């Protein structure tokens with residue numbers, strides 16, 4: 009129970025990696041506020057997680073929704089100690105020359121500005137209390153460009169730099185900020201890469217750990233970073249990709 013007494017917000021926790029992180033946090037004793045866009049889906053997920061779980065519908069691309077999320081979390085649990093910026097989208101898997109401005113703005117709003125808004129909202133309280141941990145879910149696509157994935161890679165690369173910048177300034181106030189860079193993990197977001205057997209086999213040919221990553225394998229790392237077990241770690245972008253990036257060396 010290494011997160012006993014802490015309150016965490018996990019965005020995009022109605023399925024996939026965010027849901028696994030919320031479950032792992034609750035198992036470690038944290039109060040967990042989960043968000044996604046649909047209240048019914050969140051209610052259904054919350055009902056399956058033992059512990060203090062508060063489902064709050066919130067579109068992370070909307071400032072008013074984020075404000076409501078923070079207010080609801082604070083009204084219920086008093087404060088926010090841990091923030092996981094996990095919600096993200098990928099609406100523009102296409103050649104760079106086809107990308108239009110509307111997609112650029114939307115990707116920045118959902119994948120990047122959301123993290124900025126949430127960190128701006130919760131970090132002051134963390135600094136005042138002298139303890140906080142922020143975990144931003146980036147991607148190995150934020151470390152290497154992906155064909156037809158410019159906007160996704162760009163937002164993840166920027167999220168890593170945001171992580172390092174906040175870590176530098178907030179560290180002296182007791183707040184650690186880290187990023188996790190998953191490789192391929194079996195979720196709805198990435199199904200294009202693993203549903204088809206041939207595509208999956210191609211992925212696995214260059215991956216030393218010979219299984220498709222599971223959300224729980226990212227959640228364990230999030231627990232480490234969120235808790236005092238990770239007390240000497242800040243400003244890092246930790247890769248969890250089964251060794252896939254080694255293939256590019």
Ligand SMILES: NC(=O)c1ccc[n+]([C@@H]2O[C@H](COP(=O)([O-])OP(=O)(O)OC[C@H]3O[C@@H](n4cnc5c(N)ncnc54)[C@H](OP(=O)(O)O)[C@@H]3O)[C@@H](O)[C@H]2O)c1
Pocket residue numbers: 019020021022023024025026043044045046049066067068069093094095096097118145146147148189190191192193194195196197198
């Ligand atoms: N899966 C991978 O291979 C992989 C690899 C590297 C990095 N990642 C990163 O891991 C994180 C989680 O991805 P995942 O694979 O678990 O995806 P996923 O299964 O598609 O889950 C995404 C979650 O985010 C929520 N969400 C999407 N748009 C939202 C919005 N505008 N506002 C609030 N919630 C929103 C979704 O709920 P609703 O749709 O109900 O709103 C859902 O709960 C993302 O940051 C992703 O970039 C994933």
